[in-house]
Amino acid sequence: MPTLNWSDELNLGVAAMDAVHREFVALLAEVEDAGDAQLVPLWRRLVEHTQGHFDAEDRYMAATRFFASHCHATHHEMVLRVLRDGLEQGERGDLAPIRQLTRELAPWFTQHADTMDTALAGHLLQVGFDPACGAEPATGG
Numbered sequence: 758m759p760t761l762n763w764s765d766e767l768n769l770g771v772a773a774m775d776a777v778h779r780e781f782v783a784l785l786a787e788v789e790d791a792g793d794a795q796l797v798p799l800w801r802r803l804v805e806h807t808q809g810h811f812d813a814e815d816r817y818m819a820a821t822r823f824f825a826s827h828c829h830a831t832h833h834e835m836v837l838r839v840l841r842d843g844l845e846q847g848e849r850g851d852l853a854p855i856r857q858l859t860r861e862l863a864p865w866f867t868q869h870a871d872t873m874d875t876a877l878a879g880h881l882l883q884v885g886f887d888p889a890c891g892a893e894p895a896t897g898g
């Protein structure tokens with residue numbers, strides 16, 4: 758049983774964000790379950806997915822001039838740096854950092870989704886931003 762399971766409580770109401778978050782939870786569960794031989798490739802896949810996940814949210818924030826974008830984007834950058842450091846160490850044969858980060862990612866994700874991502878999703882819904890087409894509706898003025 759993975760540490761983090763998808764539940765409807767994690768839904769933020771923005772379909773594009775929820776779909777990516779659901780994938781993240783599934784990929785993390787696979788990493789958690791991985792034997793040593795599969796750990797580095799599965800971790801690499803999670804890191805690449807997370808890069809795309811964070812890049813998309815950073816784009817939504819930039820496109821809608823979200824007031825808290827700097828703090829949120831900086832947080833993404835810090836987390837990705839740590840995940841990539843883990844990957845480098847894993848590629849050198851030291852799997853302990855990936856195992857450690859895997860344990861830390863479940864509570865981190867829940868916390869991040871509950872705070873920064875919730876605030877972003879609320880903002881996107883409020884301004885009517887549609888991630889699927891990357892634009893706010895015309896205001897007519």
Ligand SMILES: [Fe+2]
Nearest residue numbers: 778810814874
């Ligand atoms: Fe997110």
Ligand SMILES: [Fe+2]
Nearest residue numbers: 814869873874
């Ligand atoms: Fe985020």
